[in-house]
Amino acid sequence: MIHKDALIDPSAQIADSAIIEKGAFIGKNCVIGENVFVGYNAVIERDTTVGDGTKVCMNAHIGGDPQDYSFKGEDTKLIIGKNCLLREFCTIHRASTKEDVWETVVGDNCFIMSYAHIAHDCKLRNNVTMTSFSALGGHCRVGSFVNMGGFAAAHQFVRIGSGCMIGGKSTLLKDAPPYCLLAGTPAELEGLNSVGLKRRGIGPEVRMELKRALSIYMDLTIKLADLPEELSFLHPYPEVVEFIDFIKDSKRSFVRG
Numbered sequence: 001m002i003h004k005d006a007l008i009d010p011s012a013q014i015a016d017s018a019i020i021e022k023g024a025f026i027g028k029n030c031v032i033g034e035n036v037f038v039g040y041n042a043v044i045e046r047d048t049t050v051g052d053g054t055k056v057c058m059n060a061h062i063g064g065d066p067q068d069y070s071f072k073g074e075d076t077k078l079i080i081g082k083n084c085l086l087r088e089f090c091t092i093h094r095a096s097t098k099e100d101v102w103e104t105v106v107g108d109n110c111f112i113m114s115y116a117h118i119a120h121d122c123k124l125r126n127n128v129t130m131t132s133f134s135a136l137g138g139h140c141r142v143g144s145f146v147n148m149g150g151f152a153a154a155h156q157f158v159r160i161g162s163g164c165m166i167g168g169k170s171t172l173l174k175d176a177p178p179y180c181l182l183a184g185t186p187a188e189l190e191g192l193n194s195v196g197l198k199r200r201g202i203g204p205e206v207r208m209e210l211k212r213a214l215s216i217y218m219d220l221t222i223k224l225a226d227l228p229e230e231l232s233f234l235h236p237y238p239e240v241v242e243f244i245d246f247i248k249d250s251k252r253s254f255v256r257g
Contacts, residue, residue, distance in 0.1 A: 006038075009046075021058070029075075030063065033082070047075055047094060051082035051108065062092040066104075066120030068138065071096055081108035081126065090130075092118040096138070107144070116148075119156070131168070143178060145200060161246050163200070163239075165193045174255045177217065178243050179210055188257055189218060197239075206237045213243050218256060 002008065002020040014020065014032040024038045027046035032038070036050050039058035048063030050056065063078045065071060076095040086092070090112045095102045099121050106118065107126035116130040119137050125144040130136075134148040137155050143162030154160060154172040161178030171185040179197060181190040192214050197207050216222065216230050224247070231244050247254060 015052075027063065045094075048078040048080065050080045051084070053083040054080055054086070055084070056086045057088050059088050060086045060090050062086065062090070064091065064093050066093045066096040066138070068096040068098075068120055070098070071120075074102065076102040076120075077104070079103055079105045081106055081110065083108055084110045084112065086112045087114040087116075087132075089114050090116045090118075093120045096120045099139070125162070134166075145196065147196070155252070157251050159246070159250070159252075162242065163193055163196050165196055172255070174253045175246075175250045176255050177214075177246050179239065180214065180255075182255060187255055189214075189255055202239065205235075206239055209235050209237055209240050210243065213240055217243075217247070220256060224254065224256075 003022040005022045006020045006024045008026045009028045011028050012026045012030040015034045017034045018032045018036040020038045021040045023041040025043045029047045030044050031049040033050055033052040035053045037055040039056060041059050042056045043061045045063040074097050078092060078094045093104060095104045104120055105123045107124050109126050110124060110128045112130050113132045115133045117135040121139045122136050124142040127145045128142055129147045131148055131150040133150055134152045139157045140154050141159040143160060145163045146160050148166045149168030151169045152166045158172055159175040161176055163179040164176050165181050166172060167183030170183050170187040172187045176182050179193050181193050183190050192211050194207055213231055213234055217227060222230055227247055228244055234240050
């Protein structure tokens with residue numbers, strides 16, 4: 001159902017089961033999936049795909065141009081996954097042209113709370129939670145089941161590994177390895193996110209091995225380049241392998257202290 005006072009560009013594709021409320025704006029080349037809800041005065045600016053079952057609440061603004069001096073109006077895109085919840089006044093921008101694929105991507109089942117911001121070229125995997133006023137700079141990479149507390153911020157190009165919990169008001173300037181707790185300005189490691197792992201059904205033997213991995217990782221007498229070899233004796237649970245693979249590459253170095 002599309003309200004008569006919604007503003008819809010003729011090029012937009014909207015599923016019959018979608019609900020578009022009064023005052024909503026859906027712009028050029030947008031694709032709105034099945035059972036999507038677009039609230040009162042929400043804006044989906046252009047070149048945005050919204051996956052099935054996602055809710056775009058009133059006054060959310062997604063699909064706007066990237067805040068990038070070099071942007072010249074190219075047809076870049078924003079892709080929102082299925083069953084996401086985008087709350088009031090959150091903002092998510094389309095990509096710039098500085099990466100091979102001109103897409104900002106938000107995965108499935110993500111919860112983007114009021115006033116949170118996702119900048120151009122970010123790639124979020126599934127089940128990410130961004131609490132109110134948290135923000136991601138451009139080109140960030142965020143793994144699955146990450147939780148960012150209120151007012152937490154990540155510098156551009158930072159990677160956040162799967163299962164991390166970033167404390168409120170934290171400032172993340174370097175890459176955060178998977179399954180960790182981080183807090184502070186600048187953010188520091190506080191330990192393993194054991195509660196999050198338990199909630200996801202990760203067994204005690206895996207959690208123990210991840211604690212061993214984190215203990216080795218936090219030993220500053222070991223050079224960063226030597227960490228993969230130092231960690232190689234650990235049991236190759238998928239979560240441990242993910243941890244090791246993550247620290248093999250970085251543009252911004254890693255939070256270790």
